[in-house]
Amino acid sequence: MIALLLLPLVLPWMLPPLARRAVERVRPEIALWTVTTATAALAVGVVACLGALLLPLALAIPPLAALAELIQPLQAGPRLAVLGVSVLAAGLLAVTVVTVVRHTTSEARRLRAAHREVSGLPHAGGLCVLEDPRPDAYALPPSLRRPGRIVVTTGMLRSLDPREREALLAHERAHLAGHHHVFLAAAQLAGWCHPALAAVAPHVSLAAERAADERAARAVDDRTLTAQAVGRAALAATRGRERGPSVLAARAVTGPVPARVKALLTQAPARRLAPALLAIALLCTAAGTSSVAGTVLLHRGVEIAQGEQPSD
């Protein structure tokens, strides 16, 4: 039963390569939905299994065992191995909770601060312009009280021609209209629960960018123009930004911008289904089945320790 609860902790390592293939092959909106759902589901599985694995440790403590009305020790496998795994799970769960709380509060604080700054600026149709020679643009997601905003610096507006500016605005509108921040937040949260799922977050981010790129290309009715807007904005942003060592370290492989430009310069992906999607579905099913089966077996073990007869 312990092995069944350990499997969902290992299965997430299979998601990053599948996520990459899904984002490459399938229509971006579908890839965005599938990969985000999968990473969120696997994260829930990880936390649930870590939680279930706490049980043998908790029930080895006499007062808690008495509280659970155990009349004999819980039999879950070799006692030392089970307790060892249980202690490890407790440590991992504590680290996860601390990580999630710490990152969530800092991220929320940052978004609140950004909203506070932007709320003082005049806007037109949701667009706020910052006077800043460094080219930058982002979609500030809506908060509880404030609507979403498109924030663009003057440096960015001035490095694009009028038609490219429209592509940029259409891209940012697509982020807000598609509620992409929900997907990004879910992927990020999942990433804080498991290191393999942290490697999935960039793929979700790329899928969101690709979805917004495709929508922008439809809005301006020109894929090449949209590719140019993305490419020229990235080149301008690179010139305008001091290139620290951290940026270089984070980009050992080809970054998302060339991938986006390449995708826009070729035909729009039309596929709704790919082997990668089926593999992702199987992966989630396996993790779900394994954690449910493990929990059911553990529950039965507890019942036996409580003196109940096995029902079958």
Next chain:
Amino acid sequence: MAQTDGERRPAGELESSVLAALWAAGRPQSAAEVRAAIPQPLARTTVATLLARLHEKGTVGRRPGGRGFVYFPVEDSHGLTARRMHRELDQDDDRGIVLARFVDGLSPEDEAELRRLLEGGGQ
């Protein structure tokens, strides 16, 4: 006159295009100049209406120019907000991904790859 393609878009989208064009210009613009600087084909009266509405909302200022008014975006106090935003968002290395950024900086390899793509595929 039949509605042009641009005029079928929501008013908010047109307003943001006008604001973007005014900021990109960097100096006060007449309504005719704004009309020329946005890619949507709009009637002159439509551009005038959009500018009047933005002026009413306090998003753009205007003063008498050669013929009619010239319009300019209302600035915040010398880019103070921009500086604070920059500090706020770029303070940590682990900046989240929830704020969907249009583009991030490029590595030298990405830059070379991008130039190759734009020269090969663009126009």
